Amino acid sequence: DQQVKQNSPSLSVQEGRISILNCDYTNSMFDYFLWYKKYPAEGPTFLISISSIKDKNEDGRFTVFLNKSAKHLSLHIVPSQPGDSAVYFCAASALRGSARQLTFGSGTQLTVLP
Amino acid sequence: KAGVTQTPRYLIKTRGQQVTLSCSPISGHRSVSWYQQTPGQGLQFLFEYFSETQRNKGNFPGRFSGRQFSNSRSEMNVSTLELGDSALYLCASREIDLYTEAFFGQGTRLTVV
Numbered sequence: 001d002q003q004v005k006q007n008s009p010s011l012s013v014q015e016g017r018i019s020i021l022n023c024d025y026t027n028s029m030f031d032y033f034l035w036y037k038k039y040p041a042e043g044p045t046f047l048i049s050i051s052s053i054k055d056k057n058e059d060g061r062f063t064v065f066l067n068k069s070a071k072h073l074s075l076h077i078v079p080s081q082p083g084d085s086a087v088y089f090c091a092a093s094a095l096r097g098s099a100r101q102l103t104f105g106s107g108t109q110l111t112v113l114p
Numbered sequence: 115k116a117g118v119t120q121t122p123r124y125l126i127k128t129r130g131q132q133v134t135l136s137c138s139p140i141s142g143h144r145s146v147s148w149y150q151q152t153p154g155q156g157l158q159f160l161f162e163y164f165s166e167t168q169r170n171k172g173n174f175p176g177r178f179s180g181r182q183f184s185n186s187r188s189e190m191n192v193s194t195l196e197l198g199d200s201a202l203y204l205c206a207s208r209e210i211d212l213y214t215e216a217f218f219g220q221g222t223r224l225t226v227v
Contacts (some may be wrong), residue, residue: 089156102216103159104156
């Protein structure tokens with residue numbers, strides 16, 4: 001049972017355009033959401049996060065939107081650059097017992113074409 | 115500060131063998147989590163340790179186990195390896211287990227032949 005879903009395994013975008021990566025979740029206990037970026041042969045690195053009390057968080061070229069009623073979040077990258085080409089993982093956090101646990105989606109491979 | 119260090123980086127084992135992977139968290143971080151990454155499956159949560167105690171466990175068979183030492187370093191062990199255990203195993207550390215942002219190591223690529 002996948003509680004966090006990234007339905008697009010891959011996405012190609014032209015350099016300078018907007019990249020939109022989507023993520024859906026099913027567990028209403030999730031109250032914090034994160035995006036990680038992963039290059040080949042490296043571990044995932046934290047990109048941006050959003051609390052469930054907000055609907056938008058912006059950091060430079062990266063903006064995350066949260067629609068709680070639809071249980072949907074998205075990551076917008078504007079403008080997209082070739083160096084953004086990587087696998088992007090959506091993650092959701094919930095308090096489980098006395099500790100927080102991260103649940104990851106399956107990832108979306110973003111390719112930014114020059 | 116040094117980042118999360120995982121050893122070894124690459125490992126080839128034969129089916130039926132057992133393997134131990136090591137993770138040294140960021141200095142001062144007491145929470146260590148392990149994940150398995152396979153193509154199309156994303157990062158599957160294995161378990162989390164905090165102050166030498168397992169706090170959470172994912173849906174993996176008992177062949178997968180782990181432990182954490184008093185210096186927060188962690189090891190995970192897989193016994194009776196199967197071909198399907200071939201994956202990238204990632205370790206992540208957090209300062210305390212109530213924080214959400216986790217810092218990942220580069221992973222150990224395990225190939226079972």
